[in-house]
Amino acid sequence: MSSAHVQPVLELTGIDKQFAGNPVLRGVQLRLYPGEIHALMGQNGAGKSTLIKVLTGVLESSGGQMQLGGKTIRPQSPLEAQKLGISTVYQEVNLCPNLSVAENVFAGRYPRCGLAQGYRIDWAAVQRRARELLARIGLDIDVTRLLSTYPVAVQQLVAIARALGVESKVLILDEPTSSLDEDEVQKLFEVLRRLRGEGLAILFVSHFLNQVYAVSDRITVLRNGEWVGEWMVADLPPQALISAMLGREFAVHTATTAPQRMFSADALLLETKGLAQSGHLQPVDLHIHAGEVLGLAGLLGAGRTELARLLFGLEVADRGSLQINGDTVLLANPVDAVRHGIALCPEERKTDGIVAELSVRENIALALQARLGLRRFLSVPEQTALAEKFVALLGIKTASVETPIGLLSGGNQQKAVIARWLATDPRLLILDEPTRGIDVAAKQEIMDEILRLASDGMAVLFISSEMGEVVRVSDRIAVLRDRSKVGELPGGSSEENVYKLIAAGHV
Ligand SMILES: Nc1ncnc2c1ncn2[C@@H]1O[C@H](COP(=O)(O)OP(=O)(O)OP(=O)(O)O)[C@@H](O)[C@H]1O
Ligand SMILES: [Mg+2]
Structure with missing residues (x-):
């Protein structure tokens, strides 16, 4: 739609926000027009969620102006913002x-x-x-x-x-799609389009560029707490968007990089025969070699997370066997799994992942300490060195390693969860949707690092709903459907073939 004659329904100018004197937003502006879907973009820690919290009265701004329908507003709480007509679903959804x-x-x-x-x-x-x-x-x-x-x-x-x-004029969604699969995203988008048709101004945050281009009309980019620009979607191709977010050029891998390596039988690390848990997973035969990236594909509810949980001792199999390096082992709990060199980076960082009150250092050291057991305590300087190494390696944005992890942006918390499991130096790393909420550049850098570790001999079981990513990084792809394994495909197979196998059980 043309904005020439239409006034913005919501207009922010010069928004500043500091935490204990540290500026997080500096002179940020934002205009939302009625009947548009507007994407708010920026790297992890750029200030998106903070801007939303200031705008909706969760946080008090340190300066700036907000106008709704031409009137100055200053909501003191989300309830007050809601009464003014600003409806918000926050990044960490709080439902019961x-x-x-x-x-x-x-x-x-x-x-x-x-x-x-x-x-x-x-x-x-x-x-x-x-x-x-x-x-x-x-x-x-x-x-x-x-x-x-x-x-x-x-x-x-x-x-x-x-x-x-009933009176909503503005709907704000902070990463609403980060735990949805593709069909569900489409359903959500239908709802957003319907609300746009009713004249609502919708602001949404997502790290999935394809979604941004599928649904939004306009884009605002923040970088490091500052406003970079506002564009109509048609005027900002993806490469230019990424450059605006990063402040530098960045090439996204699109071609398949999976080398389709062959693995000899003596590199076999883990093998399951008929591993099953009644009600959760049908008998599964699976094998992974040292240094191999095995992708696990399937739709939501196909049994991927259930399999990951069995391999990490979070659930106990009631049938079948599991061998590691040729020895039959029983994983009764995650401590057993960690001792056998297995790590699981879970999909739900809030419930399975971070301990919000503990520091970044403590959160990162947690799993390694569990692996070392009670006989060998990591000293604080050792933990600090470990945490600082991973903060640098994964680009975790934090004031220091002593900062409580709950104060980090969502994507940076997720990076710390990945760091925790990489720190155990596992023989098998299970990644269940590891990069949800992580920005496009960091995602690629993290996956490159994981592939580097795989080329050094770490086995990786990679679960992701982003099929392009699974196809790109996996040496082999196991496909699950309805809680059982329906087949395998070589890495580098077309996405279409993987979907065919998911849908029909054959290609
Ligand atoms: N309560 C707080 N105290 C101190 N610093 C904070 C607080 N809340 C946020 N920050 C800092 O503000 C910066 C911006 O965080 P914000 O959550 O707005 O980022 P974001 O753009 O939403 O990132 P993501 O994509 O990872 O969700 C981060 O560096 C974060 O650590
Ligand atoms: Mg955020």
Whole structure:
């Protein structure tokens, strides 16, 4: 749409934000127009989430102006921002999985009935209005069921329904797609397009460039807390976007780099025969050689995470066998797995990953300490040296290794989780969606580092919903569907062939 005659619904100018004197945002501006989808882009730690928090009253700005519909605003809380018409789903979504869908939609602001409407919660009204709000975004589900019984994508939509009020003018989504698969992303985008059609201004953050180009009209780029520019999507091709984010040229690998190496039988590191867990995984035969990158492909719910959890002792197999270097082993818990040189970098950093109150140093040293056991304690200077090495290697943006990890940006927390497992110097590294939330340049650098370690002999089991990435880095690809393995393909196979195998069980 043309912005020539239309005024922005929301306009920020000169926004500053400091934490303990350290500037994180400097003179940032942002304009959102009605009826547009606007992508807010920048590297990990650029200040995207901080800008959103300032704009929605979670954080107080250190300077600058905000105007909504031409009027100056200064919301002091997300609730106040919501009342003004700014609806937000934050990067760390805070829903309650153990409450019903309807309760999640209304938690804290239930419709009441009885004496002066203050008397008791009107559950019939809660359910009816929850259904209405969900219908607005095209979701028709049983609102009395627990939220946790629905897939993450549905939970994400429930979060949007919760955020959206009748008066919403602006919808802000901070990395809404980071735990969705491709079909689910499409469903979310349909909802966003529908809301755009109703005249909402939508701001969204994503590190997936293809998504940005698929859905947005306009792009604002931040770099290092500063505003770089605002473009119509058509005027900013991907390469130029990356340069704007990084402040330098950067070539993204697109061609297949998988060397399709051959591995001899004596390099066999791990082998499963009929490994299974009833209700979770059908018997799986799998083998991985030292130095090999084995990709694990499949849709959400195909059993990839279940297999990873079995190989890391988070779940215990009730059938089949597991051999490491020819010896049959039983992995009763992750400590066993770590002692056998297995590491798992999990997909859910908030629940399985970081310990928010501990420092970056402690978070990185955690798994190595577990591997060394009680007999050998890592001293603080040893931990510091270890943490500093990985902060430099993976480009983790933090004031120091003593900073509590919870203060790092989302993507930098995820890098620290990867560092924790690389620090154990594993023989087998299992990566379950390791680079979600990591910016495009850092993602490539991390994958290059992992491939370098593989060429030095580390085995890698790589799980990712980004099929292009799986095909690019894997020596071999095992395909799962409906919780069983349906076949294998050589690395460098076309994405199309992998999808065919997923869909039909044969190419
Ligand atoms: N409460 C806080 N105290 C100190 N520093 C903070 C705090 N919150 C954020 N920061 C710092 O502000 C900077 C910007 O972080 P922010 O979360 O806005 O980045 P982001 O652009 O959203 O990155 P990502 O893509 O990784 O989510 C980071 O360096 C972060 O460490
Ligand atoms: Mg963020």
